[in-house]
Amino acid sequence: MSADLVVLGGTVHTFDQRDRVVTGLAVRSGRVLAVGEVRRHIGPATRVIDLGGRTVLPGINDSHLHAAWMGARWPHTLLEDNEFVEPEVTDVDSAQEAILRAGDVCAALGITSYTEPGLGPGETGCFSQTVLEQYAWLAARRLLRARVTVLRLFGRLDGPSTLPDFARGLLTPPPRADPSWLAVNGVKIFADGIPPMRTAWTHHCYPDGSKGALLVQGVDEADRAANLRMMVELAHLAGVQVGVHATGERSVEAVLEVLADRPGGRHYIVHGDLVTPDQLRRMAAAGIGLTAQPVIAAAMTGAVAEALGPEVAARAWPLAEAFDSGLPLTLSSDAPVVTPDWRVHLASAAERLGSKGVDPDLVRRLLRCWTTAAAYQDGAEDWKGSLVPGKVADFCVLAADPLTLPAADLPSVAVLATFVGGRQVFGAEVA
Numbered sequence: 225m226s227a228d229l230v231v232l233g234g235t236v237h238t239f240d241q242r243d244r245v246v247t248g249l250a251v252r253s254g255r256v257l258a259v260g261e262v263r264r265h266i267g268p269a270t271r272v273i274d275l276g277g278r279t280v281l282p283g284i285n286d287s288h289l290h291a292a293w294m295g296a297r298w299p300h301t302l303l304e305d306n307e308f309v310e311p312e313v314t315d316v317d318s319a320q321e322a323i324l325r326a327g328d329v330c331a332a333l334g335i336t337s338y339t340e341p342g343l344g345p346g347e348t349g350c351f352s353q354t355v356l357e358q359y360a361w362l363a364a365r366r367l368l369r370a371r372v373t374v375l376r377l378f379g380r381l382d383g384p385s386t387l388p389d390f391a392r393g394l395l396t397p398p399p400r401a402d403p404s405w406l407a408v409n410g411v412k413i414f415a416d417g418i419p420p421m422r423t424a425w426t427h428h429c430y431p432d433g434s435k436g437a438l439l440v441q442g443v444d445e446a447d448r449a450a451n452l453r454m455m456v457e458l459a460h461l462a463g464v465q466v467g468v469h470a471t472g473e474r475s476v477e478a479v480l481e482v483l484a485d486r487p488g489g490r491h492y493i494v495h496g497d498l499v500t501p502d503q504l505r506r507m508a509a510a511g512i513g514l515t516a517q518p519v520i521a522a523a524m525t526g527a528v529a530e531a532l533g534p535e536v537a538a539r540a541w542p543l544a545e546a547f548d549s550g551l552p553l554t555l556s557s558d559a560p561v562v563t564p565d566w567r568v569h570l571a572s573a574a575e576r577l578g579s580k581g582v583d584p585d586l587v588r589r590l591l592r593c594w595t596t597a598a599a600y601q602d603g604a605e606d607w608k609g610s611l612v613p614g615k616v617a618d619f620c621v622l623a624a625d626p627l628t629l630p631a632a633d634l635p636s637v638a639v640l641a642t643f644v645g646g647r648q649v650f651g652a653e654v655a
């Protein structure tokens with residue numbers, strides 16, 4: 225059968241179950257037709273790309289990227305900016321422009337999927353219902369340049385929420401869309417704040433003697449915790465995936481209490497700054513995932529030490545323990561808090577894990593956090609995340625093979641081209 229596109233003459237990391245590395249890839253109707261020796265799929269109308277020894281990876285999936293916010297701020301990120309100026313996203317045109325600009329940024333980085341973590345009726349600007357509606361409008365017209373998973377938000381971003389608002393929100397139908405481009409079947413809950421702001425809910429003590437609190441509203445601490453557990457329970461029963469922003473170990477514990485004996489649902493903790501090794505093991509047993517941000521961890525360790533002391537800071541963001549626990553782990557940027565460049569994040573994760581020199585097993589393991597594991601978090605591992613016949617042809621072409629380099633060198637490896645569903649969304653003609 226002849227292909228629409230044949231890519232050959234390079235190193236193609238399939239990230240299939242056997243970690244097969246092949247030299248070529250054939251694409252037909254947006255899906256992978258074959259991998260390996262693919263010349264037989266070249267027909268008169270086939271576009272052929274000779275990689276000239278360059279490398280193909282499955283498309284990168286950033287499982288925590290505030291894309292509309294990033295598009296509105298671009299090229300600025302929060303932690304790099306000297307002054308904090310919030311962009312205006314007040315109408316349909318500006319929301320659409322922000323999403324499309326984010327799509328361009330993603331395409332240039334090889335990102336073919338992302339999770340937009342928190343859009344909904346309680347928010348304004350870059351996190352508003354208007355943004356969600358614009359995603360649906362763009363998806364219906366096939367104008368999105370990356371596949372998008374949305375967590376709906378029925379409270380404020382980094383702010384309060386109430387059980388009645390949450391319950392009401394769960395009952396409102398999400399916008400209709402082709403789920404391979406726009407999947408809206410999850411919710412975001414903000415359990416607490418962050419340790420540097422002294423708002424993570426923890427057993428440790430801030431300098432003023434406080435221990436943080438839940439953002440979920442209630443008459444007292446026990447009521448807040450009960451309301452958080454009820455939110456998680458309601459979503460779970462509704463078959464809706466939950467991503468809980470939880471940085472303090474007490475917030476993690478509240479989620480664990482609900483889900484410990486309720487498997488399925490692919491629920492996950494976002495950030496998990498102070499999660500303990502014991503909690504990681506219990507999360508693994510319950511199938512609860514974690515999406516962590518290595519660059520933020522590196523940038524914030526000093527601030528956590530100031531807030532909670534050096535010992536707590538030294539144990540924060542236990543990435544090695546997260547890997548060892550076997551829980552579903554994804555790594556993500558949280559852009560535009562920091563750069564959306566996954567190459568920088570991967571290098572930072574490798575450094576955190578003490579990696580030096582060339583370490584292909586580690587780099588492959590880390591890359592899986594941005595590909596196959598992220599697809600699993602999306603509930604989409606049967607159709608994306610690896611380059612296997614039948615799955616969507618989402619991939620990027622890199623100037624060099626990351627598995628042959630020290631992870632620290634990865635940020636200097638150029639992304640040459642990006643394809644989503646077999647369609648090139650970035651890069652000039654790859655000769």
Ligand SMILES: [Zn+2]
Nearest residue numbers: 288290341558
């Ligand atoms: Zn975030």
